[in-house]
Amino acid sequence: MERAKPAETVLELFAVTPPGLEKVTAGELSSLGLSPHMEAGGVTFRGGLRELYLANLWLRTASRVLLKVAEFRAVSFRELVSRVARYPWEIYLSRAEKVRIRATCRKSRLYHSGAVAERVLKGISARLSRELELTKDEEAPLIVVRLFRDRVLLRIDTSGRDLFKRGYKVAPGPAPLRENLAAALVLLSGWDHRAPFLDPFCGTGTIVIEAAMMAADLAPGLHRSFFFEEWRNFDPSLWEELRAEARARVHPPEALILGSDISAQAVEAARENARAARVDGFVRFEICDVRDLHPPAPFGYLVTNPPYGERLSKTAYHLLARVVRERFKDWVVVFLSPDKEPLKGVPLRRVAVFQHGGLDVNVFRGRGQELFRKVRW
Ligand SMILES: C[S@@+](CC[C@H](N)C(=O)[O-])C[C@H]1O[C@@H](n2cnc3c(N)ncnc32)[C@H](O)[C@@H]1O
Numbered sequence: 001m002e003r004a005k006p007a008e009t010v011l012e013l014f015a016v017t018p019p020g021l022e023k024v025t026a027g028e029l030s031s032l033g034l035s036p037h038m039e040a041g042g043v044t045f046r047g048g049l050r051e052l053y054l055a056n057l058w059l060r061t062a063s064r065v066l067l068k069v070a071e072f073r074a075v076s077f078r079e080l081v082s083r084v085a086r087y088p089w090e091i092y093l094s095r096a097e098k099v100r101i102r103a104t105c106r107k108s109r110l111y112h113s114g115a116v117a118e119r120v121l122k123g124i125s126a127r128l129s130r131e132l133e134l135t136k137d138e139e140a141p142l143i144v145v146r147l148f149r150d151r152v153l154l155r156i157d158t159s160g161r162d163l164f165k166r167g168y169k170v171a172p173g174p175a176p177l178r179e180n181l182a183a184a185l186v187l188l189s190g191w192d193h194r195a196p197f198l199d200p201f202c203g204t205g206t207i208v209i210e211a212a213m214m215a216a217d218l219a220p221g222l223h224r225s226f227f228f229e230e231w232r233n234f235d236p237s238l239w240e241e242l243r244a245e246a247r248a249r250v251h252p253p254e255a256l257i258l259g260s261d262i263s264a265q266a267v268e269a270a271r272e273n274a275r276a277a278r279v280d281g282f283v284r285f286e287i288c289d290v291r292d293l294h295p296p297a298p299f300g301y302l303v304t305n306p307p308y309g310e311r312l313s314k315t316a317y318h319l320l321a322r323v324v325r326e327r328f329k330d331w332v333v334v335f336l337s338p339d340k341e342p343l344k345g346v347p348l349r350r351v352a353v354f355q356h357g358g359l360d361v362n363v364f365r366g367r368g369q370e371l372f373r374k375v376r377w
Pocket residue numbers: 173175176177178200201202203204205206207260261262263266288289290291305306307308316319
């Protein structure tokens with residue numbers, strides 16, 4: 001008689017995302033066929049190992065994916081240690097000698113995050129019958145502990161290196177944008193992957209490279225490793241199947257994808273990075289002052305991160321406004337600025353605000369002729 005296959009455990013997963021981008025990440029999870037639920041700083045979703053692997057392989061705007069290991073109430077350290085020791089840490093940490101623990105405590109009797117982290121470590125060590133060490137080393141597995149109203153939520157990182165570290169930033173620049181933020185800008189623009197795409201302040205090329213990866217259907221996690229590959233429950237054939245499917249999906253984009261910058265050095269860096277990202281055949285970078293820029297078609301998407309800071313900021317936004325109003329009238333324009341009002345006294349349509357390095361970053365979007373209509377010079 002054939003034995004029924006045991007139902008796969010439902011995993012509770014959490015995609016960590018920069019605050020303000022939850023909706024964009026939720027949109028990405030929906031397009032992977034998952035049902036996201038937004039929270040502050042991330043999005044929860046459920047699934048099995050397939051969904052865990054898919055999220056790591058495909059999410060462009062998240063910084064990592066966490067797996068819930070346990071949730072319980074604890075009001076004393078003794079209780080905390082003994083509860084932590086009940087969970088199967090050997091699945092995830094069988095080879096680990098050191099772990100990172102990030103704890104936050106709010107409205108709870110156990111309020112000292114350092115002491116909570118130590119007790120969690122003690123509970124895990126008890127379970128594994130060996131002493132683990134706490135470390136800050138980014139290479140070590142990460143456990144995230146959240147205590148709220150005496151309820152302890154324990155999650156383990158499934159990703160390893162931050163998901164936005166895609167590995168293609170081989171050539172540095174003075175103000176490169178994080179890969180997941182660049183991806184968010186492209187998604188917020190609503191680009192259809194058909195019309196021309198352009199970043200006229202491309203710097204090291206992050207926005208253009210992310211756009212090309214999206215249009216080419218190139219999974220951002222295809223060429224890197226993840227923590228879950230070290231776990232005891234790792235399913236190499238499932239993982240290989242998902243990677244093979246992802247490899248088969250890569251195709252040259254239909255759209256013209258362009259980046260330009262006034263600096264020859266930046267353009268060279270962008271080209272190098274595009275090569276490392278394996279999209280160099282799909283994009284074109286040119287040296288060009290934004291003042292001399294002409295659209296390659298009457299309609300397209302201009303998505304950019306203009307230079308900001310002191311005097312220059314005003315110049316760059318005004319320059320962009322002038323060029324867009326004169327020559328990119330029908331284009332969809334998206335740009336970001338740390339300033340809520342980058343063109344003083346001129347109302348612009350803000351479509352998102354998210355946090356980056358402790359700063360608020362504002363995203364503005366509109367049709368060329370509309371967005372900067374009220375600018376006077
Ligand atoms: C904030 S950086 C862009 C960073 C880019 N998103 C990245 O990921 O590297 C702004 C860029 O604008 C360029 N820039 C400044 N003035 C310019 C102009 N008039 N025309 C074109 N590019 C200009 C700078 O060389 C710089 O690379």
